Amino acid sequence: MIDDTFDEFFDPNGEIRHDVRLVVSALDALGRDEFRARMRLAEATFLRGGITFSVYGDEQGADRVFPFDLIPRTIGAAEWATLARGLEQRVRALDAFLNDIYHRQRIVRARVIPRWLVEGASGWVRQARGVMPPGGRYIHIAGIDLVRQPDGEFAVLEDNVRTPSGVSYVLENRAVMKRVFPRIFRNARVQPVDEYPMRLRDALLSVAPSRRRPRVVILTPGIFNSAYFEHAFLARRMGCELVQGADLFVDHDRVFVKTTRGPMPVEVIYRRVDDAFLDPTVFRPDSLLGVPGLWRAYAAGNVTLANAIGNGVADDKAVYPYVPKMIKYYLGEEPLLRQVETFICARKGHRSHVLEHMAKLVVKATDAAGGYGMLIGPQATKAERRAMAARIGDNPRGYIAQPLLELSTCPAWIRNSMAPRRVDLRPYVVSGKDTWVLPGGLTRVALRRGSYVVNSSQGGGSKDTWVLGGTSA
Amino acid sequence: MIARVAEQCFWMARYLERVENTARQIQVNVSFLLDADLPELTHWRPMLLVAGELDHFVARFGEPAADRGDRVQDYMVWDDQNPVSLQTSLRSARDNARTIRETISLEMWVGLNSFWLWFHDREAQQIFRRDPHAFYEEIRETCGHLAGTTQDTMLHDEAFDFMRLGTLLERAGQVCRMLDIKYHALGPTSQLPESPAEAAQWLAILRSCSASEAFFKRMSVSPRGPVVAGFLLFEPDFPRSVMHCLTRAWHFMRRIRPSDSLIGQRSTTLMQNLLRTLRATSIERMLERGLHLELDRIVSRVAEISEAIALDYFSPETPIRSESA
Structure with a gap:
């Protein structure tokens, strides 16, 4: 142990x-x-x-x-x-x-x-103001x-x-x-x-724009995406089609998929493509992964996108410290889950604390996931910490810091015997x-x-x- | 179904068919040389010709290498610059399968993926060096398993139809090309009886098409040039004859084509014309006109049909048709 x-x-x-x-x-x-x-x-x-x-x-x-x-x-x-x-x-x-x-x-x-x-x-996503996703659901x-x-x-x-x-x-x-x-x-x-894929499909169908038999597709960036296996897996288990951006097109604010029998309407897209790449006419113009016109179809309420566009504001790491307050504000309930103490570098008082105690803290980029853009203070070199301090100075809104957490351990099988490893x-x-x-x-x-x-x-x-x-x- | 997915089903099946065909041809060549006790010379070059790779091969390895079994086999099995090597075809089949994993059955995917892993394993290399015959046998068996798995685990829907179509068109083209090259390598035999070596070669052609048993069951004559060519072209019940492949392909084209629609017209018309032509002719007529020209014509008509299928189904125009607006 x-x-x-x-x-x-x-x-x-x-x-x-x-x-x-x-x-x-x-x-x-x-x-x-x-x-x-x-x-x-x-x-x-x-x-x-x-x-x-x-x-x-x-x-x-x-x-x-x-x-x-x-x-x-x-x-x-x-x-x-x-x-x-x-x-x-x-x-x-x-x-x-x-x-x-x-x-x-x-x-x-x-x-x-x-x-x-x-x-x-x-x-x-400022364009998302005033746009209501079908069924009013943002986080599917x-x-x-x-x-x-x-x-x-x-x-x-x-x-x-x-x-x-x-x-x-x-x-x-x-x-x-x-x-x-x-x-x-x-x-x-x-x-x-095992019921996850069915649950997901039912959930998506329940918030489809009103249609008799909505067509659900999964939009993948393609086989070179690191999670491609998962996209194909879910498509198979949900019994829906796996499409790439070029398989879809938009006409009169409705989304269609190119099939062997001509274009067919699509009502629900479980998209595994980031917001910025979804529609080159509105977001990143260089994106080849998206579908031109998709934004307008979405804004017109003609297609359900899961998750909704603009969700990144809710899992931003500098917004995270406010989630307990959200729970109280919207639900009138006490939060049931604990949170981790977080310093927001955009706040002056917090920032000076972070810069002073960086060797004891973990600094994270507010919009990143998967361990990218992270500095583990106690394990970082002086130079790395200095570089991070400079980045925080340039873009304080982009960083937060948290104490280094002790993860729990669980026995794992390492070279022929059990040994505790963090999980x-x-x-x-x-x-x-x-x-x-x-x-x-x-x-x-x-x-x-x-x-x-x-x-x-x-x-x-x-x-x-x-x-x-x-x-x- | 999604147009791109249909295209990848079609090609996955074509590549797998190519893997099986190539493996079988090399295997027959290897054992034929043993049977007939012939010099290697002149028996490997036609294989490169059938594959359309003779020029590339000679440019890279020189003229003499084209008569050496080991060099040609290395090229046809492992070379990843060779667009029709087993390695390339298998990789393309697996890449396509990976992109349409949600469409093919799990059993097919596991089968194909395991095949690919085996092919890249040291074990496969060792078998290839130690016992080439067993190596090709293993590949052919695996292809057979995959074909059976496809048949028995896939939903027999449009995706399946496109796979079958790919397999059958590829096979029809391969049989024609092989017959063409071999026939011309041997030349039309007029005098009887043929020499033992010639007889062995006709037998080898049948074997290259997995046709020898079927031939002897159906025909009571010895395998001489025109009879063999006729069998491989026209025998309706033999699953690798050109006639059988195209008739079956036509069946799947009709299944794919939506009724009451203009979709699929191009490919349908071309296929109907080709079948009509074939039914109206015979091996004797074809020999009269020159078999090479006739075979060549079939090969290019099959290629045209493939292109028409692509236009009809794989790259649909985007303007909305009335029923879906």
Whole structure:
């Protein structure tokens, strides 16, 4: 165990936690050789299935298997129920915020959150003011990153309400685990995750612009996108078509897909293309991934885009500290999930604190995701910190800082034995007319010893996440 | 279905068919040399000709290499600058499959992906060096499995129809090209009986088309030039004859083409004309007119049909048609 962290399997006395007892003893009973054999089976399954991600700049054999750790991360039923309520509450508040900020802006006028902070977000899309997405829904798919703190409480690390990825690994990991550990799996009564694609499709259909049989498509940037596997996976499992920008066109503010029988109307687009690339006539003119005229079709209410355009203002890291206030303001409720203390560099007082204590803080770009543009103060060199200080000086709105968090640990299989490795958790929240939380989510694990970085590009892997005590398995 | 996806289904199937064809041709060549105890000379060059790669090959490796089995095999199997090598065709098939992963069945994807992984594995290289026959056999078997998996796991919808169409057009073209080159390499035989070497060569042509068993079941004569050519062109029940391939392709074209619409008119008309021409002729008539010219004409008509399919279905004009406005 690592000192001063929470371990998912063992309590501070080294005793196995109650919730995971069954799983640990079943794994233990397998023995080392058998475990190794099943590990090989899992790896072969991933490779054969092409369950891979691309690494940019790697031409030959561009796909790699996402490293997978066979020891499941487990969460008790009661604890999960509390978490799910908190997640649902949070997404409800963020959706209300987007609705408000692109229309009446009551929260700004009530001075709960400053206007400059909102409209200064790089994800703010001024054209989206006054445009109501079909069904009034902004956040159809949210991925909320959580970490467990040393006292055992979960805290939100960041929100992802633009194009959160990773859910395909949750489903594939589960399929592999069922195959590799059939008996353990059955006995543990793990809550199922398989219904995600159907839930997502139902949610999207529930907010389609009124039509009899709406056509749903998934818009992908193409096979060179690192998450292409996921786009194809979801299309297959949702039974909808996977399209690229050039497959679509807009005529009289309606979207059509080019088919072998001529153009056919499209009503719902689950787009995995960023806002800036969606429509070259309105956003980035050099984008080849988007569809000219899509914006007008959207603004006319003729197409549902999931997620909505302009959501980046809600998962901006400098807006994040205000989410508890949003929950109180819009819902009149107390926030159920904890947050992490955050310093906003755009605020003078905060900025000087950040510059002074950078060696103890983690500095993040406000509009980035996936660990990009991040500086881990305690591990950075003096020169790196100086460079970051300069960047903050140039663009204070672009950065925030947080204390270095102790992620919880979970046993992982490292070179033939178990060793504690840091993990986080990304649950997924799907909303149309109603909201549904996928039981569990993606557990990412920093497989390198001592590492805090769980991103796959930097030695991170994933684990299956078992929410125990489900009604069916 | 989405036009681009239809195009990729069509091409994925074509590339896979090409993989199988190429592997079979090389395999037959390898064993033919053993059977007939012939010098390597003159038996590898036609393969490059069929593939349309003789000029490129000679430019890169020189004239003498074209008669060397090892050099030609390396080129036809592993060379990634060769547009019709097994490596290139398999990669193209897999790239297309990857882009239409949501369309093909999971079983097909896993099968094709595993094939690709195997081909790039050291094991495949070792088999190739140690036992070429087994190497080509493995490839052909895998292609057979994939064809069966496609048939049995894909929804038999438009995507499937486009795949079949791709397979059949590719196959028809390949059979014509092979027949053309071999026939001319041997020359039309008039005197009987043929020498043992000639007989062996006709048998090899049948084998290159997986046709020898079918031939002996259907025909009671020995495999001589005109009979073999006639069988490969016209036997309606043989799944690799040109007539069979085109008749089946026509079946799938009719399935694809929407009724009461102008869509698909170009390709339909061309195919109808070609079938009419073929039904009105015979191997004797074709030999009279010169087999090379006749085969060449079929190959270019098949290519025209492919182009017409692309125009009809893969690059539809964007103006809205009345029914969808």
